Amino acid sequence: MGCLYFKLHDVPAPEAEAVRTLLNDADISFYETDAGNWGLSLAAIWLTHEADKARADALLADYQAQHRAEAQAQLAEAGMESLAQRFARQPLRFIAALLAVAAILYLSVMPFTGAWS
Template sequence: MARRFFRLSGVPDDEAQEVRALLEDAQIEYFETTAGFLHLSVPAIWLVQDEDLERAIHLLQAYQQQRQQQAQQDTSPRLSFWQRAAFEPLRTAGILLAVMAVALLGLLPMLLLFWR
């Protein structure tokens, strides 16, 4: 009986591809399910043989530790809001205008009642 091994919802494409490659390198038979047309199903990687589950879990744990170490070593600078706004002024202005428009639409009924 097939066993769900790895849920794919919310997983970056590169990580999903690396998990597939991990299983293929270990010659573990698997198949995938998608969320389907109405997104009612579970996108996941399933193992065909129950006997492969324990070995696959150990491989996945080692992979995730390696991925975590790589993420911790990533020292790329994080931009603050003001730095990002300086790099993308039109995008920042558009976002601020959209936020103000939504706030105005939300407050409009109260403002109309207040001014009567």
């Protein structure tokens, strides 16, 4: 009996195609189900043999690590920085922004909690 391998709900088409290609290249047999006309069924990729799951997981983990490294390289090339990098570069500005967000959230929620009555 088959086993669920990869849910396709809200998965971009290129990513789903990459998973299909990965499984095909490794000669792992699989089949797909779609969500149906009303979106009530499970759109997913299913492995035909449950014994292939460990090998497929290892292949997918390698693919995801490679994809993550490529994405980080593209962000670095484009001059984008992560949240941690931004905090390390300007910690006071980052903390001030967090405090401003917390103050706005506090002032927005307080009238509904009854604390001002």
